[in-house]
Amino acid sequence: MQPPNPRRLVSVGGPPQRRRAPKSDAARRGIGVRATRPGRSRRRRAGRRTATPKAFPEAAEIHLMAISPDWHRRGIGTAMVNRLITDLGRTECQLLQVKTLGPSRPHAGYAATRAFYRAAGFLPLEELKDLWGNNPCLLMVKPLNVS
Known part of the structure; x- marks a missing residue:
């Protein structure tokens, strides 16, 4: 089976014209990235991702x-x-961040998630102990090439 085309997975500023979906606050402001519906495998989505603008x-x-x-x-x-x-x-975005479960809470699935983000060029910045209650939050950042 072929994986879905990544060009159909995301779009800047909201979903493609052919799909009617409620716009997020970011989409109403014309910035940010929202996931669109990718191909399906056995009635499941292959993947989805959303990115939102910060302040x-x-x-x-x-x-x-x-x-x-x-x-x-x-x-x-x-x-x-x-x-x-x-x-x-x-x-004008110069920095991309992601939060995931911190390494001080051992979990095989999240260890793989952290390894994926490291391989994608994200660097661990800080582990926040109180952001998610009892779950440590690892903040990872990736500087974007600014021309």
Whole structure:
């Protein structure tokens, strides 16, 4: 089975014209990236991702990124991050961040998530102990190439 085309997974400023979906606050303001509906495998989404603008236009955050286990290790996550970076290159965004479960709470699944983001060029910045209650939050950042 072919993985979905990453160009159909995301778009800047909201969903493509052919789909009617409620616009997020970011989309209403004309900035940010929202996931669109990718191809399906056995009635499941292959993956989805959303990025939202922060208080400053120079930064964005990957708010949600999920790949169906059926599609792991096929390059979809990397394609999604790369597409997001390409889309953000058209804006004044200079820094991309993501939050995930911190390493002080051992969990095999999140260890793989952290390894994925490290391989994608994200650097661990800080582990926040009180942001998510009892779950430590690892803040990772990726500087974007600014021309």
